[in-house]
Amino acid sequence: xxxxxxxxxxxxxxxxxxxxxxxxxxxxxxxxxxxxxxxxxxxxxxxxxxxxxxxxxxxxxxxxxxxxxxxxxxxxxxxxxxxxxxxxxxxxxxxxxxxxxxxxxxxxxxxxxxxxxxxxxxxxxxxxxxxxxxxxxxxxxxxxxxxxxxxxxxxxxxxxxxxxxxxxxxxxxxxxxxxxxxxxxxxxxxxxxxxxxxxxxxxxxxxxxxxxxxxxxxxxxxxxxxxxxxxxxxxxxxxxxxxxxxxxxxxxxxxxxxxxxxxxxxxxxxxxxxxxxxxxxxxxxxxxxxxxxxx
Amino acid sequence: xxxxxxxxxxxxxxxxxxxxxxxxxxxxxxxxxxxxxxxxxxxxxxxxxxxxxxxxxxxxxxxxxxxxxxxxxxxxxxxxxxxxxxxxxxxxxxxxxxxxxxxxxxxxxxxxxxxxxxxxxxxxxxxxxxxxxxxxxxxxxxxxxxxxxxxxxxxxxxxxxxxxxxxxxxxxxxxxxxxxxxxxxxxxxxxxxxxxxxxxxxxxxxxxxxxxxxxxxxxxxxxxxxxxxxxxxxxxxxxxxxxxxxxxxxxxxxxxxxxxxxxxxxxxxxxxxxxxxxxxxxxxxxxxxxxxxxxxxxxxxxxxxxxxxxxxxxxxxxxxxxxxxxxxxxxxxxxxxxxxxxxxxxxxxxx
Numbered sequence: 001x002x003x004x005x006x007x008x009x010x011x012x013x014x015x016x017x018x019x020x021x022x023x024x025x026x027x028x029x030x031x032x033x034x035x036x037x038x039x040x041x042x043x044x045x046x047x048x049x050x051x052x053x054x055x056x057x058x059x060x061x062x063x064x065x066x067x068x069x070x071x072x073x074x075x076x077x078x079x080x081x082x083x084x085x086x087x088x089x090x091x092x093x094x095x096x097x098x099x100x101x102x103x104x105x106x107x108x109x110x111x112x113x114x115x116x117x118x119x120x121x122x123x124x125x126x127x128x129x130x131x132x133x134x135x136x137x138x139x140x141x142x143x144x145x146x147x148x149x150x151x152x153x154x155x156x157x158x159x160x161x162x163x164x165x166x167x168x169x170x171x172x173x174x175x176x177x178x179x180x181x182x183x184x185x186x187x188x189x190x191x192x193x194x195x196x197x198x199x200x201x202x203x204x205x206x207x208x209x210x211x212x213x214x215x216x217x218x219x220x221x222x223x224x225x226x227x228x229x230x231x232x233x234x235x236x237x238x239x240x241x242x243x244x245x246x247x248x249x250x251x252x253x254x255x256x257x258x259x260x261x262x263x264x265x266x267x268x269x270x271x272x273x274x275x276x277x278x279x280x281x282x283x284x285x286x287x288x289x290x291x292x293x294x295x
Numbered sequence: 296x297x298x299x300x301x302x303x304x305x306x307x308x309x310x311x312x313x314x315x316x317x318x319x320x321x322x323x324x325x326x327x328x329x330x331x332x333x334x335x336x337x338x339x340x341x342x343x344x345x346x347x348x349x350x351x352x353x354x355x356x357x358x359x360x361x362x363x364x365x366x367x368x369x370x371x372x373x374x375x376x377x378x379x380x381x382x383x384x385x386x387x388x389x390x391x392x393x394x395x396x397x398x399x400x401x402x403x404x405x406x407x408x409x410x411x412x413x414x415x416x417x418x419x420x421x422x423x424x425x426x427x428x429x430x431x432x433x434x435x436x437x438x439x440x441x442x443x444x445x446x447x448x449x450x451x452x453x454x455x456x457x458x459x460x461x462x463x464x465x466x467x468x469x470x471x472x473x474x475x476x477x478x479x480x481x482x483x484x485x486x487x488x489x490x491x492x493x494x495x496x497x498x499x500x501x502x503x504x505x506x507x508x509x510x511x512x513x514x515x516x517x518x519x520x521x522x523x524x525x526x527x528x529x530x531x532x533x534x535x536x537x538x539x540x541x542x543x544x545x546x547x548x549x550x551x552x553x554x555x556x557x558x559x560x561x562x563x564x565x566x567x568x569x570x571x572x573x574x575x576x577x578x579x580x581x582x583x584x585x586x587x588x589x590x591x592x593x594x595x596x597x598x599x600x601x602x603x604x605x606x607x608x609x610x611x612x613x614x615x616x617x618x619x620x621x622x623x624x625x626x627x628x629x630x631x632x633x634x635x636x637x638x639x640x641x642x643x644x645x646x
Contacts, residue, residue, distance in 0.1 A: 090504070092504065114503075114504065130501065135494060143502070145506070154485050
């Protein structure tokens with residue numbers, strides 16, 4: 001064992017984190033870990049989800065929940081399994097085993113798809129693949145679920161009207177020369193993420209997944225994105241926010257879930273930990289693991 | 296940051312404007328340099344007769360290029376569909392069934408192309424290059440390298456419907472080509488299939504995470520182009536009343552040129568069908584026009600190259616920014632040190 005530090009003592013009074021890892025998600029109460037009580041209404045619940053690519057295990061024994069109006073920060077290093085988790089949630093590919101519940105209803109994971117995820121109210125905002133660069137804003141709002149006449153012809157006027165409504169009222173574009181006919185490549189990074197989030201909110205998403213939405217944005221743009229996430233909370237929706245930036249995650253999340261090497265290693269309510277402690281915990285954690293490997 | 300509405304902003308919204316201007320200028324030049332030919336109606340009737348097969352092919356290719364793919368196999372489809380039609384007509388005397396079979400043969404070639412590209416993920420340039428050789432070879436083989444005359448087709452209804460003469464002079468195929476341009480303009484710009492094509496050409500990963508079935512759309516796209524190419528082959532075969540095994544072989548580059556000078560970007564993501572329409576007529580008129588001016592046949596290719604370059608340059612400059620970019624670019628070239636203030640700054644931080 002590595003020498004116990006002050007923070008480790010604080011965070012792992014009795015169990016040590018190996019036990020924590022085996023047992024899945026815990027809540028910090030006083031200085032004791034107790035299993036989380038089940039939430040009453042969940043936007044999402046994953047039970048024993050596993051994912052193998054060939055013989056490589058990408059996710060193992062993943063159990064976690066997101067409350068119906070909860071912002072969960074998902075933290076993990078590169079290759080920890082965050083993207084795999086997101087892709088399972090959003091129907092890009094199925095898990096190898098395990099159960100997935102969306103809004104407390106079980107989902108058939110074998111037939112689950114992006115379209116079904118949309119129908120069930122799950123929307124995803126990706127770091128860089130949310131918008132078609134050369135396409136007009138109104139097309140970007142409705143791609144994949146167009147408003148159409150019979151035979152699939154687009155109701156352009158209606159799509160533009162709704163898109164304009166979202167841009168002005170939900171996202172707050174005002175008189176900046178950006179309209180529904182502007183192409184996405186005329187927007188700044190933060191504006192793009194705003195559009196992607198606005199789109200998600202328009203389609204009445206109950207759970208919005210933000211996958212590294214602030215990478216490559218300026219500080220001012222990051223602020224805009226964080227403000228959009230606050231709007232998600234205010235609108236009574238749930239969100240999973242994935243980021244490397246502890247400061248961002250800490251500000252907007254109600255709870256933090258730490259994932260490492262395909263397993264969930266901690267679930268900590270914001271009220272129970274300061275940003276500094278969270279930061280140090282993550283540092284200690286990665287150091288602790290390294291020591292373990294060396295032994 | 297030139298975002299304010301300019302007096303000419305509405306012009307920029309007209310699709311295919313630069314290339315339309317080139318076509319107009321070209322015809323004006325021809326009218327002055329070869330008045331005896333270009334003030335009569337006959338040369339135009341001749342264009343309406345020869346350009347449609349090329350235009351129809353270019354419509355299909357515009358979709359393919361918009362999706363970020365390429366198809367080099369359509370000349371072989373032109374030959375194959377022509378053979379299937381003439382052989383069936385010669386053997387069974389039922390032109391309608393021959394017509395349908397020819398379309399089916401084109402769709403089959405396109406479908407196989409689609410499978411190779413979408414399922415096996417063979418780059419489309421390789422898959423369709425192989426298909427071009429293979430299906431051209433198949434056509435040569437089964438046709439025994441011989442041409443087939445079908446003079447008697449001229450008395451059939453199907454001939455009158457597709458390549459007949461309206462009022463005895465106007466080639467009907469020009470109307471078919473125009474109708475198809477309008478129809479496919481709506482498919483590309485006002486239909487969810489066209490929208491899916493544009494997003495796939497723009498960024499297939501975005502299309503996928505937004506719930507578009509990228510694989511199925513690509514297969515449909517190539518199948519559609521096979522059908523379109525087969526139709527072009529039929530127009531050509533019926534117009535000249537003869538199938539010859541090498542038909543379509545000279546069309547690859549002119550058709551690609553028509554699409555590109557029309558303003559469709561090789562990068563994919565946007566297609567300009569109006570530009571393709573004008574582009575086809577430019578490519579189809581140049582040779583006859585240059586010869587008619589009397590400067591000599593050796594000039595033809597040189598002038599063709601010049602016009603293509605001019606069209607593409609116009610498209611690049613005007614592009615999305617509209618007509619006002621012309622004067623701005625001219626100013627920038629005249630005074631290189633003084634870049635217009637703020638221009639491109641938004642584009643940079645969002646790139």
